[in-house]
Amino acid sequence: MGIKSILIANRGEIAVRIARTCKNMGIETWGIKTSNEPRAHYLSHMDKVFDLSDEYSEILVFLDVEKLMDIAAQTKVDAIHPGYGFLAENAYFAQRCINAGIKFIGPSPDAIHKMGNKTVARQIATQHEIPLAMGTTHSIRDAEEAKKVADKIGYPVIIKAASGGGGRGMRIIHKAEELAQMFRLATNEAEKAFNDPSVFIEKYIQNPKHIEFQILADSHGNTIHLGERECSIQRKHQKLLEEAPSPALTPELRKEMGDTAIRIAQAVKYESAGTVEFLLDQSNNFFFMEMNTRIQVEHPVTEMITGLDLIEQQIRIAQGEKLSLTQDQVQLKGWAIEYRINAEDVQAGFSPYLGTIEKMSLPSGTNIRIDSGIVEGDSISPNFDSMVAKLIVWGEDRQTAIKESKKALNKFWIKGLKTTIPFFRTVLENESFNCGTFTTSFIEKELDLMHESTDEEEILAAWFATLQYINEREKEATDQVDFEQGKNINPWVLNKRLKSF
């Protein structure tokens, strides 16, 4: 059965993105107008809008399953697209859609549940012999057992307190000789800190790369991967820059990791688009981390190098169509890099920068794509994430992509907000970024300066400071201060004031 109308249970950039594909496919779109942002730009991309702007509720509608089911019933849509975030990985929501006879554009509730639960996912991975960051899930009794486990998984290992947190009761062990002593220290510390001496052991992966594979799987048992995305440039697990392919992967490694990703997807009978995340260590061993059962923020880089529309693929799979291509037909062409232009103050530790976009001008060109849900005059509010836009740049190879990116970032201009643009400029100048050896500790280890600064900028800043100084001097000169009035005190007060001394 073909899908004729879709309710987009999301906002911002991704709502616009979904609506664009729907328009191409001739599907009617419904958007939801909320009281938080009744004039939001994404609404103008919808065919129809369900107006909730008069309703104030404690939970945001995009998180409210009952309300969404109610809206779906009233608008009589065939399907719901959850986008990313909010309810995109909520098995209950997916089930409720199915019960109501509405297609949930995404995997089955069962697959969402299995991959969403870390222990279940780990068990499934173990059953299917997927490489995991090795370790024990039960607690270790004594140093001897610890040694056995550590020998088996190989050094370095990390001992962690079972009920721990905040780094206490945690010890990294590089050599077997250190183990006994470190084990004792860790258990003592855990005992003291958490009243519980139990610890467990895990393989310690030093400076890994974050590599993820895009999966497509239809309801007829066909599963393919669309290559990897390199997402190592992150801050506190928040991705900032993603590229496809990864400079670290050889075709052989790509095939091996891709096949593994397909096996994981097949293990849970996955349907729709999904992402399998791996950690890749410096000796090219990879470990399954988790699977994201939704469309990712960074999906455009895969689209740029495969020529596929992933949202379209999701919709076609949901309609029960077979995948239009086999693994052999997947061709990765060129290089794509995505920059998350967020309204953040990089110098203040990437804290969200709230404010209004006074003016914005965007770069354009055949190899440049911008996904955004914001226009001039919109403001970044604390209600939602601080993303302004995603800039995606394509080039024939990595060097070209980087060169084009520099040009594009120079033309990307926003007034009224601090953004991550200057941060990306420094990243692009960084040596370890350019040779592709960077890891997830890139920001802490490789970057001396978080933002770009040039000589001209300093001169300009000095000019501005001077100008401001002169203006203030001038203002001061015209200010009228009446000191006499301050001396002219009512006798009632003056006498008492003097007496009280």
Add this chain to the structure above:
Amino acid sequence: MDTNGKQFKKFLEREDKKNKQYGIDNEKKQHSKGKLSAFERIELLFDKDTFEEIDAFVTPATVTTSFGKTTESFGDGVIVGYGKVAGRLVFAYAQDFTVMGGSLGTVHAQKISKIQQMALKMGAPIVGLIDSGGARIQEGIASLAGYATIFNNNIMSSGVIPQISVIMGPAAGGAVYSPALTDFIFMTNKTSYMFVTGPNVVKEVLNEEVTNDELGGAEIHTKKSGVAHMMYEDEEHTIQGVRKLLNYVPSNNIENPPVFINPNETPDWNEKLRDVVPDDPNKPYDVKDVIYLLADKDSFFEISENYAQNLVIGFARLKGQTIGIVANQPKVLAGTIDINSSIKGARFIRFCDSFNIPLLTLEDVPGFLPGVDQEHMGIIRNGAKMLYAYTEATVPKITVILRKSYGGAYIVMNSKNIGGDFNFAWPTAEIAVMGPDGAVAVLYRRELEAAEDPDTLKKELVKTYRDQIANPYIADEKGYIDEVIDPAVTRKKLITAFEALQNKHVNRPSKKHGNIPL
């Protein structure tokens, strides 16, 4: 000049010699370090051509020992005098680093002491521009005695005339205590530092490598230690900041603050104020947005902006009249009161009280900051500082409760019963013994434990609590609040109320001094 006699010739020669001393070379020495010369600083501080120098020709004390040497120079490394700032009498001294490293010898100290005493006699503010290597070792105990005299003067002047210290170079060892005793410390980023023991001693004793800037630079003192109040990127802006501050404060503790005559553009009725506090009681907002909408345009002068940011303090004007603002900042630590913010607030309140500056409190406080650290470091004693300062203050005191106002923190933030003259509340106010979550947990512990669906029950109870208890109306009906007001009319209300309080006077029992929990 030929017609003048011999005496006049000598006068001119001396003048000439002195001018040479402060010539281009002197300036170059300072400029090469990114600093200005002492005279350039003086020129920036005072209105054009108003500075009068005294004791310009004194020479250093004679040293009897042969240890070290003193250079021949006029002034002994410090320029002292008086002039006009925005037309008002201000005294100042500026240490000259190019003369024996600005070190403090007997004569140097006498000059500073003289100008301090003049300022105190005349009831005018004094500004110290500090750039000194410390006590002059050659002069021994005499220079220490000099410091002691300066400290003594600082303490005698405290609360009588405003004292401002501007650190524009080193201030090390005992020298830091003169600034510490004054009301406000300004620092210039990168070129100024202050510490009791320098990096060399730290290295010797603790074997820790640390730079001047890391140990006691402007950033450290304005963000971490709270020792300094204001930081600027260069000396021009630093001195401009001092000039600005002087316009808010009276010349002494008998006068009232100066009044600004300006056609202010801030509307007395502003609908925007209704939208600042979000509907969701747990959402943060910037209390400075409220201040900008209430105060005269561009009049808010924030003090200690980067230290204990959960409390915002600063001067502002309402229809030209100076007020001191103390406001909880919901954006930082949810606006709770912790040790640092209490100390920051208390000191500011006491300054305002000393110098007849009315106080406006903008309150949105969920309580004191909980935690082992806070308790162990003495939040009890330190939290009491702000309570003491507010209660002790006799200047007009007005509070506007914007949102949360819970428990002990409610009392501290200038509540009616500790002497607040007017307490207004916005309709968004929540005034109660504790927040909804805490109250429900205490009063309905058993019910919640027994409930099948504790979350839903809790939600209902929280809602009931908000509707029935945590609102401004009970306090209003019982008289603990003077009025629940429409946020849009707040400015108008404040102007009228402060006007009514203009001639406020409170009698306090006479005592030597109180015993604030230091």
